[in-house]
Amino acid sequence: MIDFSLYLVTDRSLSKGRSNRDIVVAAVAGGVTCVQLREKHCGTREFIHEALALRPLLRDRRIPLIINDRLDIALAVEADGVHLGQSDMPLAMARKIAGSSLIIGISAESTDDALKAEQEGADYIGISPVFSTPTKTDTAAPLDLGGVNKICGLVDIPLVGIGGINRYNAASVIGAGADGVAVVSAIVSADDPTDATRTLKTLVEQALAKKG
Amino acid sequence: MIDFSLYLVTDRSLSKGRSNRDIVVAAVAGGVTCVQLREKHCGTREFIHEALALRPLLRDRRIPLIINDRLDIALAVEADGVHLGQSDMPLAMARKIAGSSLIIGISAESTDDALKAEQEGADYIGISPVFSTPTKTDTAAPLDLGGVNKICGLVDIPLVGIGGINRYNAASVIGAGADGVAVVSAIVSADDPTDATRTLKTLVEQALAKKG
Numbered sequence: 259m260i261d262f263s264l265y266l267v268t269d270r271s272l273s274k275g276r277s278n279r280d281i282v283v284a285a286v287a288g289g290v291t292c293v294q295l296r297e298k299h300c301g302t303r304e305f306i307h308e309a310l311a312l313r314p315l316l317r318d319r320r321i322p323l324i325i326n327d328r329l330d331i332a333l334a335v336e337a338d339g340v341h342l343g344q345s346d347m348p349l350a351m352a353r354k355i356a357g358s359s360l361i362i363g364i365s366a367e368s369t370d371d372a373l374k375a376e377q378e379g380a381d382y383i384g385i386s387p388v389f390s391t392p393t394k395t396d397t398a399a400p401l402d403l404g405g406v407n408k409i410c411g412l413v414d415i416p417l418v419g420i421g422g423i424n425r426y427n428a429a430s431v432i433g434a435g436a437d438g439v440a441v442v443s444a445i446v447s448a449d450d451p452t453d454a455t456r457t458l459k460t461l462v463e464q465a466l467a468k469k470g
Numbered sequence: 471m472i473d474f475s476l477y478l479v480t481d482r483s484l485s486k487g488r489s490n491r492d493i494v495v496a497a498v499a500g501g502v503t504c505v506q507l508r509e510k511h512c513g514t515r516e517f518i519h520e521a522l523a524l525r526p527l528l529r530d531r532r533i534p535l536i537i538n539d540r541l542d543i544a545l546a547v548e549a550d551g552v553h554l555g556q557s558d559m560p561l562a563m564a565r566k567i568a569g570s571s572l573i574i575g576i577s578a579e580s581t582d583d584a585l586k587a588e589q590e591g592a593d594y595i596g597i598s599p600v601f602s603t604p605t606k607t608d609t610a611a612p613l614d615l616g617g618v619n620k621i622c623g624l625v626d627i628p629l630v631g632i633g634g635i636n637r638y639n640a641a642s643v644i645g646a647g648a649d650g651v652a653v654v655s656a657i658v659s660a661d662d663p664t665d666a667t668r669t670l671k672t673l674v675e676q677a678l679a680k681k682g
Contacts, residue, residue, distance in 0.1 A: 301557040301558065302539055302540075302557065302558045302559050303556075303557045303558060303559065303560065304557070306559060306560075306563070327514055328514075328542060329542040329545075329546075330540060330541040330542035330543075330545075330559060330564075330567070331542075331559075333541075333542075333567045334541075334559055334563040334564070334566075334567060344515075345513040345514065345515045345516070346513065346514045346515060347514050347515065347518065347542060347543075347546055348515065348518075351518070351546040352542075352546070354546075355542070355545045355546060
């Protein structure tokens with residue numbers, strides 16, 4: 259059973275000069291349970307180097323490494339999974355190539371997206387944006403907690419909320435039904451990413467315990 | 471035996487508003503022997519759509535479809551091969567994923583690059599830039615015919631020259647030892663891409679015949 263409860267998505271442009279590895283080392287120390295490497299502006303070989311820099315420190319702790327968008331890179335670095343948005347490779351194509359060896363996550367911005375992803379065999383879904391977020395500007399209107407709750411009631415596979423989640427609202431997202439929260443700036447832009455992760459971890463664990 | 475003799479590399483930004491498919495249909499009519507789909511600025515799903523638009527019209531004529539950079543897309547669309555630059559996935563990683571099912575071509579800008587690619591099991595090499603070219607601005611100094619001749623004397627796998635090749639110099643590149651010429655703007659920017667391809671085809675065939 260994969261623990262998606264506190265899911266870090268990297269973003270070098272928001273990391274205040276710190277490397278992906280710096281941030282991930284800190285987040286691992288704080289208790290992150292899953293890491294997605296997202297690189298939107300670098301070439302393939304550089305993306306591979308970034309992934310290889312994270313792989314050993316995650317593998318040693320059995321924390322899944324998920325690659326954003328690029329199935330080729332996920333396969334090349336023997337990552338645990340790939341996360342596909344609605345403009346990335348269609349799930350069926352990725353599953354045909356990867357088989358069941360890779361975790362495949364899908365971004366969903368609506369109930370329809372989420373149901374389709376579940377039917378097609380996604381391993382988990384990232385529902386977004388939960389709240390408005392400065393990290394991504396090309397997103398749909400926020401789902402808010404009502405939208406999260408609705409999708410969680412219809413889908414059985416793990417659901418992770420993403421978009422504008424921080425220490426002030428993380429518990430409410432779990433309370434609305436999500437199995438986990440994915441964060442970008444709340445960790446990568448924090449002055450102390452380990453401390454920020456630790457705080458989120460406590461909040462998420464308490465919220466999950468409350469659900470029983 | 472794959473015929474790399476007249477190798478088209480697409481570039482939508484140089485195609486004067488015509489689609490990749492428009493250009494490839496025209497180039498196929500003119501006798502192109504290999505097509506590389508190169509997309510540097512679009513998302514994965516759009517890249518896949520572009521590739522799927524070309525696949526049937528090439529497959530029907532047994533003309534290889536090679537995907538630039540993206541092994542995931544080559545696998546997803548069941549292309550014939552992938553072409554990897556020095557900033558793309560390392561050859562050994564790509565071969566491990568794709569096995570011998572895909573043609574793997576490597577860009578080489580030097581004798582060392584070319585020898586390494588051959589040793590590592592490339593199926594062909596694109597040596598570049600043969601001449602200075604407006605299509606790519608991030609390239610090394612031109613090899614010129616002397617450089618082409620030198621590399622061709624050291625490497626046994628097929629070699630395709632690329633960079634600044636047109637109807638005025640294509641024959642000289644073959645004469646210098648290349649097995650084929652790869653062109654971008656000489657076809658994609660031509661007023662009549664079929665006619666441009668036909669002219670190049672004649673020149674290349676004559677130059678190859680002369681070598682015996």
